[in-house]
Amino acid sequence: MRFDTPATTNPIDQGKVVGQRIHRIDGPLKTTGRAVYAYEWHDPNTHYVYGYVVGSAIAKGRIGSMDVSAAKRAPGVLAVVTSDGIGDLKKGKYNTAKLFGGTEIQHYHQAIAVVVAETFEEARAAAALVKVDYAEEKGVFDLEATKDTAVKPKDGEPDSAAGDFDAAFETAAVKFDQTYTTPDQSHAMMEPHASIAAWNGDELTVWTSSQMIDWWRSDLATTVGIDKEKVQIMSPFIGGGFGCKLFLRADAVLAALAAREARRPVKVALPRPFLMNNTTHRPATIQRIRIGAERDGRITAIAHESWSGDLPGGGPEVAVQQTRLLYAGANRMTATRLATLDLPEGNAMRAPGEAPGMMALEIAIDEMAERLGLDPVDFRIINDTQVDPENPERPFSHRDLVGCLRTGAERFGWQDRTKQTATRREGSWLVGMGVASAFRNNLLVPSGARVRLDREGIVTVETDMTDIGTGSYTIIAQTAAEMLGVPVDKVAVSLGDSRFPVSSGSGGQFGGNCSTAGVYAACVKLREAVAQKLGFNSPDELTFAGGEVRVGDRRMPLAQAAGDEPLVAEDRIEFGKLGETHQQSTFGAHFVEVGVDVATGETRIRRMLAVCGAGRILNPITARSQVIGAMTMGVGGALSEELVVDKERGFFVNHDLAGYEVPVHADIPHQEVIFLDETDPMSSPMKAKGIAELGLCGVAAAVANAIYNATGIRVREYPITLDKLINELPEVS
Amino acid sequence: MQSLGVLEISRRDLLVASAATVTVASTASLSHSQTNAPAAPQSTKTSFTVNGERRELQLDNRTTLLDALREHLHLTGTKKGCDHGQCGACTVLVEGRRVNACLTLAVMHEGESITTIEGLGQPGNLHPMQAAFVEHDGFQCGYCTPGQICSSVAMLEEIKANTPSHVTGDLLARAEVTPAEIRERMSGNICRCGAYSNIVDAITEVAGRKV
Numbered sequence: 045m046r047f048d049t050p051a052t053t054n055p056i057d058q059g060k061v062v063g064q065r066i067h068r069i070d071g072p073l074k075t076t077g078r079a080v081y082a083y084e085w086h087d088p089n090t091h092y093v094y095g096y097v098v099g100s101a102i103a104k105g106r107i108g109s110m111d112v113s114a115a116k117r118a119p120g121v122l123a124v125v126t127s128d129g130i131g132d133l134k135k136g137k138y139n140t141a142k143l144f145g146g147t148e149i150q151h152y153h154q155a156i157a158v159v160v161a162e163t164f165e166e167a168r169a170a171a172a173l174v175k176v177d178y179a180e181e182k183g184v185f186d187l188e189a190t191k192d193t194a195v196k197p198k199d200g201e202p203d204s205a206a207g208d209f210d211a212a213f214e215t216a217a218v219k220f221d222q223t224y225t226t227p228d229q230s231h232a233m234m235e236p237h238a239s240i241a242a243w244n245g246d247e248l249t250v251w252t253s254s255q256m257i258d259w260w261r262s263d264l265a266t267t268v269g270i271d272k273e274k275v276q277i278m279s280p281f282i283g284g285g286f287g288c289k290l291f292l293r294a295d296a297v298l299a300a301l302a303a304r305e306a307r308r309p310v311k312v313a314l315p316r317p318f319l320m321n322n323t324t325h326r327p328a329t330i331q332r333i334r335i336g337a338e339r340d341g342r343i344t345a346i347a348h349e350s351w352s353g354d355l356p357g358g359g360p361e362v363a364v365q366q367t368r369l370l371y372a373g374a375n376r377m378t379a380t381r382l383a384t385l386d387l388p389e390g391n392a393m394r395a396p397g398e399a400p401g402m403m404a405l406e407i408a409i410d411e412m413a414e415r416l417g418l419d420p421v422d423f424r425i426i427n428d429t430q431v432d433p434e435n436p437e438r439p440f441s442h443r444d445l446v447g448c449l450r451t452g453a454e455r456f457g458w459q460d461r462t463k464q465t466a467t468r469r470e471g472s473w474l475v476g477m478g479v480a481s482a483f484r485n486n487l488l489v490p491s492g493a494r495v496r497l498d499r500e501g502i503v504t505v506e507t508d509m510t511d512i513g514t515g516s517y518t519i520i521a522q523t524a525a526e527m528l529g530v531p532v533d534k535v536a537v538s539l540g541d542s543r544f545p546v547s548s549g550s551g552g553q554f555g556g557n558c559s560t561a562g563v564y565a566a567c568v569k570l571r572e573a574v575a576q577k578l579g580f581n582s583p584d585e586l587t588f589a590g591g592e593v594r595v596g597d598r599r600m601p602l603a604q605a606a607g608d609e610p611l612v613a614e615d616r617i618e619f620g621k622l623g624e625t626h627q628q629s630t631f632g633a634h635f636v637e638v639g640v641d642v643a644t645g646e647t648r649i650r651r652m653l654a655v656c657g658a659g660r661i662l663n664p665i666t667a668r669s670q671v672i673g674a675m676t677m678g679v680g681g682a683l684s685e686e687l688v689v690d691k692e693r694g695f696f697v698n699h700d701l702a703g704y705e706v707p708v709h710a711d712i713p714h715q716e717v718i719f720l721d722e723t724d725p726m727s728s729p730m731k732a733k734g735i736a737e738l739g740l741c742g743v744a745a746a747v748a749n750a751i752y753n754a755t756g757i758r759v760r761e762y763p764i765t766l767d768k769l770i771n772e773l774p775e776v777s
Numbered sequence: 778m779q780s781l782g783v784l785e786i787s788r789r790d791l792l793v794a795s796a797a798t799v800t801v802a803s804t805a806s807l808s809h810s811q812t813n814a815p816a817a818p819q820s821t822k823t824s825f826t827v828n829g830e831r832r833e834l835q836l837d838n839r840t841t842l843l844d845a846l847r848e849h850l851h852l853t854g855t856k857k858g859c860d861h862g863q864c865g866a867c868t869v870l871v872e873g874r875r876v877n878a879c880l881t882l883a884v885m886h887e888g889e890s891i892t893t894i895e896g897l898g899q900p901g902n903l904h905p906m907q908a909a910f911v912e913h914d915g916f917q918c919g920y921c922t923p924g925q926i927c928s929s930v931a932m933l934e935e936i937k938a939n940t941p942s943h944v945t946g947d948l949l950a951r952a953e954v955t956p957a958e959i960r961e962r963m964s965g966n967i968c969r970c971g972a973y974s975n976i977v978d979a980i981t982e983v984a985g986r987k988v
Contacts (some may be wrong), residue, residue: 071902071911074919075926077854077894084853092798164848165839234920234969235864283856283920284969316859513883513918669914669972677970701863708964710938712958776955 045565048620050725055588056564056660061520061526062730063667070281070517079281082253083313092240093122095160095302095312097294097323099153099405103694104386107156108145111175114214115159118173123306124650126158126174130301136263140358142215143267145225149178150355152322152695153390158298160542172666173591183386185694187328187353192675194351194381197360204368206434207375208528209334212345216336220412222758224333224404226363228687228696229275229326231393232706235283236316237323241299242309243490248272252296254279254540255289256549257508261542263292268300279540285512286527286677287321287392304400320388320578320699325687327352327361327390331404335412336375341426343373348405350378353385361390363401365740366483369629370405370445372429386646386694394677395737398484403429403681403762406480411758418751419463420479421453432627441626441726444657447482448633451718452479452655465756466774473639475650478756480742482632486724486733487554488623492545492564492616495524495570496620499610501591501603503528504536505566509547509559511539513673515666516550516559516735522663523730527567528574528602529588545614553630553734554714556662561617561728574605622726630658631736634675634746640754643776647751649679653716654743659724659733671739672715678743680707686708686763782795821884821888827852828896836883843867844877846884846893865966868924869893869932877965895924897930906930907978916949917970920976925966929980932962936984954984 058060086092088644112124133145141150157174161167184190196202196589213219239252248270254260257277262624265272282289295312303310314322329352336345344353348367352360364378393399413423428446446654448707452458459508461477468475493507511517521535545566548558571583578593578600580586591602605611608716624629654671661667682690684705687696697706717739723731744762752758757772824833827850834849843860844851846869860868860879867878870892894984898904903911906926916922924931936952944961951956961982968976 070919071914072900072907073908074916075894075903075910076899077852077895077923078900079919080853081856081920083857084847086851086853163837163840164844166838169839232969234864234918234967236858237858261876282918284918285859286969316863317862344866371929391781416897513916536846665914666917669917669970672974673917673971676973677969695979700861701859705968706967707971707973708967709973709977710950710964711972714977715974717845 050342099156107175114173118160194383210376231286232286233284238313324391327394353383362397365397398648480746486628488619489548491548553737565615645769674739682744682747843878913979
C-alpha cells in the first residue's frame with residue numbers, strides 16, 4: 045500500500061481497540077520470567093558452549109602478536125578465535141568501527157578474541173590467559189582540544205541558512221550568544237548484548253538482541269562472508285536498546301565465528317563493563333547558540349552551531365536539527381562540524397540530534413526570555429511557527445506546540461513560579477520551576493507484515509518488527525483487532541524473526557506508527573480476501589465487528605472465510621511525498637520542579653509533567669510509559685549521566701552501572717503525562733506519530749532551567765552535578 | 778576449596794601483572810597474562826530447593842547462584858544485567874530474603890530454599906505483585922522486571938518486619954509503606970526504561986491490599 049494522500053476515514057477511526065487502554069499482551073510473560081531473551085534460548089537436545097570476549101587494552105594501534113597457548117591449554121577450552129588469526133573481515137554497512145578481524149585497533153575494548161569453552165566459568169578464566177602485545181599509537185581523544193580541526197561532514201546537510209543571519213543579528217535590539225556542552229552518554233539498557241549462534245551446514249541461525257532484524261541479517265552476512273539468505277535472525281524479546289542495538293554488534297559476530305570454529309552452538313554475552321567502550325555511545329557536543337530578537341520578543345535571527353567527534357568514517361551528532369524548525373525567525377543558520385576522535389564509535393542514542401540539541405537550545409531560550417523580561421512560556425508562544433521557517437511554503441502537517449505549553453502551564457501551576465531566582469525556600473531546599481519545549485521529527489519508514497486468519501477465528505500477525513519495551517506486540521494486536529473486528533485476545537503476534545516480512549524496525553520513534561501502518565496494509569488485503577471468499581464484491585460494503593462479517597441483515601462468522609488452509613495476506617506500507625510537502629514533527633512541553641539543597645547543592649526532582657502532541661495515541665498505557673521512561677532518562681542526562689573520557693589513554697573510565705549513574709527509584713518522583721487529543725492524517729493510515737523520543741527531548745533543559753530558577757546559578761555544562769553549584773550557592777542562613 | 782597458600786600466590790601474580798601493565802604501557806605495548814595454566818577447576822555437588830523443588834547439581838565452584846539458575850536449571854526468568862551487583866536484575870529470594878544472585882556462589886547455598894520469579898506465579902496464575910506490575914505497566918522491556926518483582930515482594934516483608942531504611946525518619950516508630958520508603962528500598966533495582974513511577978504505584982497497591 046502506497047500512502048501518498050492524507051488518510052480519510054478508515055476502520056482505525058472506530059477506536060474500539062486502537063487508542064484504548066489495553067494492557068501489554070506480553071505482560072504475563074515478562075512478569076513471570078517466561079519471556080525468552082537472546083541468551084536464554086534453550087533446546088534440551090542441543091549442547092551449547094560458551095564464548096567469552098577479549099577486548100583491546102589500548103585505544104589505537106595494532107596487535108603485534110597474540111599468545112593464546114595458555115588459553116588453549118586451559119580446562120574445558122574448545123577453541124580460541126583471534127582477530128589477527130582470522131584476518132580482515134568485511135565491515136557491515138551500518139558499522140563505523142570494525143567489530144572483529146584484522147590487527148588494527150580502532151578503539152579501547154574492541155573485540156580481539158573469543159575463547160570458547162564447555163562452561164562459562166572456563167571460558168572466562170581462559171580469556172584472561174590470552175596474552176597480547178600491542179604496538180600502541182597516539183590517539184586523539186579530547187573534543188574541546190580538537191574542535192578547531194573539525195570539518196564539514198560529507199553527508200547530510202551540515203549547513204543550513206535562510207535570510208541573512210549575520211546582518212539581522214548585528215542589528216537586533218536584544219542579542220544573546222552562549223556556548224553549551226553535553227557529554228558522551230551511554231544507552232545502558234538493562235540487557236547486555238548477547239547472541240547464540242548455531243550452524244547447520246552453511247546456514248547460520250542467531251538468537252540475538254536486535255532492534256533492526258534486517259540490518260543485522262545483512263551486516264552479519266557481510267561480516268561473516270556468507271549470503272544473506274543463509275542467515276536467520278531471531279529476536280522476539282529485547283531487554284532495551286535505545287539505539288545501542290540498531291546495528292550489528294560484536295557478540296553476534298563472535299558467536300557466529302566461534303560456533304563455526306568449535307562446531308557447536310556458542311553463546312556469547314558482552315560483559316557489562318564492555319558495553320560502554322565496545323559498542324556505541326551518544327557523542328559529546330559543544331554547541332554555540334546565538335539569538336537576536338525585537339524588544340517584544342519576536343526572534344529575528346537564530347544560529348546554532350555544533351561540534352562533535354567520531355572515528356574516521358563516522359558521522360556527527362546532528363544537534364542543530366530542531367533549531368531549523370522549532371521557532372520562527374526570518375534570518376537563521378545552522379552548522380554541524382565533525383572532528384576525528386579515536387574514542388569508541390559514536391552513534392544513535394534515543395533521539396539522536398534533538399536530545400542533546402534540545403539540552404542546549406532550551407536553556408538558551410530560557411536565558412533569552414529572561415533577557416527580554418518575558419515569561420519563558422510566553423516567549424516560546426510568541427515565536428511559534430506553523431510553517432517550516434526556512435521554507436514558508438511548506439507547512440507543518442499538524443503542530444500544536446502552543447497547546448502543549450498552555451495546557452502544561454495551567455496543569456503544573458506555572459503561575460506560581462517565582463520570577464526572581466533563588467527566592468523560594470522550603471527548609472533546606474531552594475525550590476524552582478523550569479519549562480522546555482519538546483520537539484522531535486516524525487520519520488516514515490516502509491514496513492511490511494503478514495496476517496493469517498484460521499478457521500478458529502484467530503488472526504496471527506507476523507512481521508520482523510521488534511518490541512524493545514515500546515509495546516509493539518500490543519499495538520500491533522490492537523491494529524489487527526480493529527481492522528478485522530475481533531477482540532485483542534483473538535490476535536496472536538509474532539515478531540523479531542527474519543523469516544517474516546521486513547518491517548520498519550525499532551528506532552527514531554518511527555516503529556509504532558510505521559509498523560502498525562504496515563499491519564494495517566496487510567489487514568486491508570486480508571479484508572479483501574475475506575470478502576472474496578465469502579462472496580461479497582467489495583470489503584467496503586462490509587462491517588467487520590464482533591468476530592463477524594456483516595452486510596445488511598447478513599452476518600457470517602469471520603472464521604468461516606478460512607477453510608482447512610488459513611487465509612493469508614501480506615503487504616507493506618510505503619510512504620509517498622507527504623513527508624516532503626509537509627513537515628512532520630511531534631511536539632510537547634516539559635515542566636519540572638526541583639529542590640536544590642542550599643548546603644550541599646544536591647538537586648532533587650520534586651514534580652514532572654509532560655504534555656505531548658504526537659498524533660493519535662495508539663495505546664495510552666504504553667505511550668505514557670514511553671514518555672515517563674524518557675523523562676527519567678532526561679533526568680539522568682540533566683543530573684548525572686556522563687561517560688568520563690580518559691584523555692591520555694582514550695577510553696570511557698566509568699564503564700559500568702556503578703560509575704555511569706542512571707536514575708534509580710529514589711531519583712524519580714511521581715510523573716504526570718498529558719496527551720493532546722489529536723490525529724495527523726499526513727503521517728499514515730494510523731494517523732499516529734512517534735512518541736518515544738519526544739518524551740526525552742527538552743527534559744534535561746527543563747531541569748536545568750528549574751535549577752536556575754531555584755538557585756540563580758546557570759550551568760551550561762551537563763551534567764549539572766553538585767560541584768558545579770556548590771561554590772555559587774547563597775550563604776546558608 | 779582453595780587453600781590460603783594458593784590465594785597468596787594468586788595475589789602475588791596479580792601484583793606482578795599489574796606492575797608489568799604499568800611498565801609496558803609507557804613503552805607502547807601491554808601484556809596482561811599469567812603464564813602458568815591453572816589447575817583443573819574444582820567442582821562440588823550442591824543441593825538446594827528451588828521454587829519448592831529439590832535440585833542437585835555438580836557445579837564448578839566458581840558458578841554463581843545466578844548462572845546455576847540460568848545455565849544449569851534453565852530458570853532464565855532471573856536476569857543477568859551486570860553480573861556484579863550493580864543493577865538488581867538477578868534478585869531472587871533466598872530463605873525469604875532478597876539477594877543479588879550474581880554476587881553469591883551457588884555452592885554457598887547448600888540446603889537452602891530459593892524462590893525465583895518463576896516460583897512466584899505463572900501466566901494465568903499471577904502473584905499479586907506480578908498482576909499489579911501488569912495493571913500499572915510497571916515495566917517496558919521486561920528485563921529488570923523479575924528482579925523488581927522479587928525485590929518488591931521481599932522489600933514489603935522487610936518493612937513489615939520493621940527494618941529501618943536510610944529514609945526512615947523515626948527509628949522508634951514502626952516502619953511504614955510510604956512512596957519515599959519504597960523508592961529508597963527499591964533503589965538497588967535499576968530500570969533503564971524508566972518505569973519507576975509505575976512500579977511505585979504497583980507496589981503501593983499491593984501493600985495497600987496486604988497491610
